[in-house]
Amino acid sequence: MFEFCADPSVLTGGKWLSCYLTTGKHFLFYQSFLVVLLLLAITAPTALAFGFGGAVLARSRIRPVSWIGKVYISAVRGVPDIAFFLFFVIALDQGIEFLRHQVVCPDWTDPIRQGNDFIVCDAAKTPQNASPQIFHDIYGFALAILTYAIVFGAFAANVLFGAMRAVPKTQLETAWAYGMTGRQTFWRILVPQMWVYALPGLSNLWMVLIKATPLLFLLGIEDIVYWARELGGTKQAKFSDYPHGDWRIWYFLFLLVFYLAFTKFSEVFLDRVMKRLTHGQATLGGAS
């Protein structure tokens, strides 16, 4: 990075540190923070969409449809989320390969599950074995996002389902009295009003989502936890230009502070949004 970093062994103090913190691997570490932010940026709206869909299904007047929604909401809640993460990453991967297998190789006769193996034809391998590493990374990341969206979608569905029920009945009855159709009532009356009831639950969910991002590590992504372990571990002078002892404590302390700052910042921001949204509402929050 800097000119004086050419021979790290003669450096000391601040200069050594500034060279150490700008090595190529450290840039990968900093990049992984962007990966976390990217995950949040993509997952939050996707999970919200899943949640909206789940809530609409659960509200349906057709019994079997509402069961689907309710099972989706409650199944994810009774079981540890980590189990879902570990499950979906493999299950989604196998599901995708299975579907492609059906389409690409219709004349394949061998069973797909042979003992302890899961075998699909080469053309159905996702991503293709020969494709460059970047596609494997993107595929892995996409699976992780989908997993997060499914799990957090269920929680969002729960929040939105509650919020839709919290909208005063009289509002909906007024809409009916004005001759609005079901669809119009839903989109023009119910949906705009439900957000203020959903916001406390959704902000809680956002905090939880932030705190769930280090679990990316368990899904096999090279995330901040991976790099903190990698960079913090003891480095011998033989293998590294910057030998040091076991610094994992400091790296993980840094991660802890990062998450504390992130959740604190979110809390302050969401409180402001809540104040603005409840402004003028006939609730306790809006009265002041």
Place this chain on the structure above:
Amino acid sequence: MSCWETITDYGLRSIGIGERLLPKTDFTLCQQFTLIGSGLIWNIYFGVLALLIGFFIANAMALGKASANPLLRKPAELFILVFRGSPLFIQFFLAYFIFLRMKQAGVLPFLTVAQWGALVVLVLNTAAYSAEIFYGAYKSVPKGEVEAADAYGLSGWAKFSRIIWPTQMRLAWPGYTNEAIFLFHATTLVFFSGFPTWRQQGDALYYAQYFADKTFNPFIPYPILAMYFVLLTLVIIAGFGIVNRYLNRHLAPEARKKLRYRPQIIR
């Protein structure tokens, strides 16, 4: 091998009793049920002990946070902020590396073992989350009850232990039930963060993942795990429901707070 033999071999495998080697090939359903159930012993161990110890710390912290004295309030606020504001996963890693450093210095070397070290982290973590619940309940104790206590001449410890604390617990109980459920779910993280497993003695999720890895089929071990956890959740709800009824026994039936299952998911 009959299923009964499998149960006697592997039923207590997670605490080191029975067959030393885990099954390697030809996995049967019975083996999966037995080993995952055996791992559940650790989840229950961590959950029960962390709840019991954390309950007392949480009460102290809640009082600290409600205290007018900044010397008590500030540390309690910081404790709650740190443990609630950061992921449990990171807390496990950080704690493990701190314990490792302590072991090298000869201080409390047993903390690098999951059953002690992870328990410490879980205790502190649940204490922080519960303290926030108890603090919220403390703030919602009706003024009238406190004034009535004053009118009867109760003060200090008698006022707190007979009037404030019982009401505080009654108000906090539904939230605390969710926290308990959630804590049991969080115990599955222990063996996936820093803490090493010793002789493959892991928790339910550890064995579920073992089977999923070996058979490359996630559709059997994870649903078994899910079933165990749903059962565990039902037991917790029933147990806390008994306490809830006890706490609400003086109220008219319609005024009683129902336990509602609203978990907060991951920490």
